[in-house]
Amino acid sequence: MIQTPVRTHVRPFLLPLLIGATAMAGITQAHAADSAVMAADTATTKLRLSATGTVHAPPDELTAVFFAEASAPTAAAAQGQVNAQVDKAMGITHGVAGLTVNAESYTVHHQEADPRISHPSQWIARQSIRISATDGTILLPLLGRIQSDNLALSRLDWSLSRAHRTALVQQAEGLALHELQQRAQAAATALGLKIARIESVNLNDQDMPSPMPMMMAARAASMSAPQAPAADQDVTAQADATFILHP
Template structure:
């Protein structure tokens, strides 16, 4: 009789135990051993930074000018500057492969200076920037614009966007090769092997190198002589950051 009573009691308690297990799985699984681990004892993580650099001659030449005028009234000063810029843009329009951009424009009042024999008046000024992928087309034009009383303030060689993008891809490839070689050398020194690559990040260093053309251009401006613009080599560098896993 007691055995039958025990079995009946157990049958009534079993659903309640199953319900408790569904509501609180943590309590039921508390004795299960943890199996997750971020790393293993035989795993070595290697962080590397490598770089690649390519050199090329710049393919764009940019000349920056400004026109400036003084007059008794603001309107007169602006009219004179507008005429200078319009003439310069009309002259430049005949040159093939040239990009013309009118830049900053401002008008200010000058109080004058009696010591310098400068009367009060208004000053108007505007810049114009000319860019050509063939410097041979731009250099003769520079002399013409200087003869029109435009002042040359800057003359720079640089890499065009398509050319820089192409060189950046080459530099990134060299950076990845450098990272691979350094990783293999490190693994060999540690008597390990490269198991996997966890992450790789590429970064390019877009740094334009200034060209020493400014003083030459200013010296030539007074006599309207066409300035020379020899090109130098420009570096394009990319950096690769990588995390690799080494195993025995």
């Protein structure tokens, strides 16, 4: 007797149940993963702190600002006189080691006549030059010579040179970061937590210290060699950071 093979059929109403079970398993796994992430998030605490560091140092750069001015019936004549004065002043500083010389603002304007005081119309030209030195004894002897060529001394002051200020900013940043680390450690200990990592750090230096003006004389020949002012200048940096704490 030949036996007919038994065929197994999956009934149609069972397919939705199988698909639903598979989908539920995926949803359960997704919820489990989300729960793990939420647990990790709730187990950490963010701590945001700011700290500053300040260093004090005497200014190391002496700067003198002169201006040449001339008036003439024509703009070209006034400009020619100013150019000659500036060229002569630049020639005095040429070849002197340790000086930084820059020609700055240049203006030309017309002045109307004033019959009340018999003042004719004229053109006025003006240009300023800036001379800086990290050694005041180099710059000072030149001041009188430059003024004798009809250039007026409009400013004489001490300030921090760019290189010196950069080094001071780095020192101030180091102090700010050190204080930030100490405060974060103290806060974590007080909360019964530990520092897991640092999420972000931002460093900012404060504004450039203002130059310290010196008393000016009509002639620098009678002035003694300038010394750096007794009062130091402050350079401050700020550090902001976000710490991640965990149990």
